Amino acid sequence: MGCFSIKCGLLAGSVFGAVIAILGGILIPVGDMIIERTVKKEAVIEPGTTAYDNWAASEIAIYRQFWFFDVKNPQQVVQEGAFPEVQEKGPYTYKTRYLPKANVTFNPNNTASFVLPLGAIFEPSMSVGPEEDTVTSLNLAVAGAYSLLPPASHILLDMVINSTNSSLFQHRTVKELLWGYYDPILKDTIGLFSPYNGTTDGPYNVFTGKDDISKVSVIDRWRGETKLSFWNDTYCDMINGTDGSSFAPFVDKDVPLYFFSSDICRSVSASYEATMNLKGIEVYRYSLLPSTLASPVDNPDNKCFCRNYETTKNCTLAGALDMSSCSDGRPIFISLPHFLQGSEYLREVVLGLHPDEEHHKTFLDVEPITGFTLNFAKRIQVNMMYGPAKDITVLNKVKDHTLLPLAWMNETATLDDKTADMFKRELLSRIDMLEIVQQVLLIAGVIIFCVCLIAFFCVRRKSKANLG
Missing domain, CATH: 1.10.287 (Helix Hairpins)
Incomplete structure (x- = not known):
């Protein structure tokens, strides 16, 4: 027994x-x-969810850091046709997007509409000097008027330039260049980002994900339209993806992420680069591919972004996006800082540029389970074109069209320690605990x-x- x-x-x-x-x-x-x-459930954009709390008013501080290109030889450029030589000056840092989304409305078709209030607060402790620091930079009015007016008007423009004691270059403070100053030629306020404070971006319509979580945060409409009107092409005028702050949960690193940026008036994609550790949280790093700003010779999809055959050397230049169609005709070009991933020619005709992948690329660090972007750096450079003009004194020595960098911006944000601890405690620790219980039961x-x-x-x- x-x-x-x-x-x-x-x-x-x-x-x-x-x-x-x-x-x-x-x-x-x-x-x-x-x-x-x-x-x-928590990724749906509706009151009471984690996604809504982060979406409506993110507690993560977003900053814009600006580096200016100080022209060291303005007289030689004007009088001798020399290549401009620039020296980087910065950063000058501003806290931006500190205001919550406004006019939030939930619509019957499972979308939410809102506008983004824009504002900038100078952060002296994160800057190399005060906003009153001066920079020698391109005269925005001269370069703009030269591009907008036909050659028949250049004699008249030259008279206006001389009568206002203007030149191809000017000395302006950081604050003036960014947010605006009164220009004697245009008799109006102009600046790289003028007007900004007190304005809004949008309105946006985005899908809430309530009926289809794969569409959460995807932009349905921007300024009331489902497509852009800048590029006169079906492909280039598409509004794809989200605004980059979040994506659908359970991210597949083999699938590119698409997002739209109103700063550059187009949609772009980012591809998986590496798995990173961010404050104890595993994230996927996504970055822009060189094909994003490649010339149409190397990437035929970019042909519709090429607007001017003369200034882009028959659309063979890589690394610069002509923004004239969405900047009221002004000769503005957007690129990566220091013309990273751009044609060598762009750095040959402007001296003092030193592109660096680590410091100048754009990237997103996305938590793969939730799809939330926990760390990012959007880096773009603002450039302006000027060229030869025999009837304009300050341009008659210029030998060729030159794309001059004015400033580059690093818009960046990362979750702080408090948010990271909350994220790990509220989500990741529960997932880890469940996995531990599964493994213990199975092994035991x-x-x-x-x-x-x-x-x-x-x-x-x-x-x-x-x-x-």
């Missing part, structure tokens, strides 16, 4: 171990389903099952030996 009881106990132990192992195995898909359902069950089964056969063999 004693041996029989031991064998029964061992068999029961084996069964118990098997049940525990099976339970642990069952919990894996069940647990994954629980995680998926919870994440999808297998061990109990194997030990009891082996012990059972040992006891049975010993019993048979005793009987024999």
